[in-house]
Amino acid sequence: MSSEYLIRSLLMLFLALFSANASNWLYLAKLSSVGSISDEETCEKLRGLIQRQVQICKRNVEVMDAVRRGAQLAIDECQFQFRNRRWNCSTLESVPLFGKVVTQGTREAAFVYALSAASVAFAVTRACSSGELDKCGCDRNVHGVSPEGFQWSGCSDNIAYGVAFSQSFVDIRERSKGQSSNRALMNLHNNEAGRKAILNNMRVECKCHGVSGSCEVKTCWKAMPPFRKVGNIIKEKFDGATEVELRKVGTTKVLVPRNSQFKPHTDEDLVYLDPSPDFCEHDPRSPGILGTAGRFCNKTSKAIDGCELMCCGRGFHTEEVEVVDRCSCKFHWCCYVKCKQCRKMVEMHTCR
């Protein structure tokens, strides 16, 4: 084997590991130094975008700050939802932002893809409603009088625009691969499931008009759920995710449950191909998997945040720490509450 061949193979492997990752655009969240993404030139300099995303960036420069806010939203929500799990969504300072965790077809990857596809749709829709963008505004298709008798009025969130943008920007790498690989199918499915978590949970918000709060005229508009709600829904889908495999039906390839006794997943469910690692130990070959040494755990919980499971049976350290809390709160007429500050010692447990 020539050394040239060896070098080339290593290079290919490197590219496969670090560039073939459709969630690299999340790195936009780290680009606070770029300032605002204000011109087409900036698009060329953004790390983590593939060429076709750079083109979308250039055609939609004004939308890119919303995309970046979406990336940040996804990271924050992931860390909140996974705060008590062994893998807690910690990010690296490089691409891919979540390291090895999202380069495999795991349940965690399914969660990250769904959440980030949703976060872009959410952030772009928000930007439309706030009047920040020339290209989109409120949803004008929502108008007239509803069957319930209220007047559609005010700014309905233009979720169709946000979803369409997310589909073109987030899904593009998978689509350019011709949708043939099982990972591409998995990612596309989960991206769509994430966006469904918003689409299928739109709500109607209303305001009453009339003399002293009477509801003679009611005006309503369609609004997205708060992003925390979207995160909760996708986390539930993570807990109930379906393990799937690729099956050929005629000439098309589809993902079907690996266990044929399970009922097939719906458009809103998450699917995954590979079992997750246990996330117990720090693995230098798997960037992003930090292990659970030093993590807080709950001595009385039997769940994944309990010391037994969190520390993977390695045991834990216990430390007494002082916490300051509000206590002996008294209600004073009228109308405020006054509290004392209490100090107390509590036991804190951290994994060995």
Ligand SMILES: *[C@@H]1O[C@H](CO)[C@@H](O)[C@H](O)[C@H]1NC(C)=O
């Ligand atoms: C996640 O866990 C690591 C240790 O495994 C810790 O350093 C980090 O502060 C935790 N939290 C977040 C949000 O990353």
Ligand SMILES: *[C@@H]1O[C@H](CO)[C@@H](O)[C@H](O)[C@H]1NC(C)=O
């Ligand atoms: C620890 O777990 C128990 C049982 O699940 C729960 O009641 C308690 O609030 C938890 N403590 C903390 C500090 O989270």
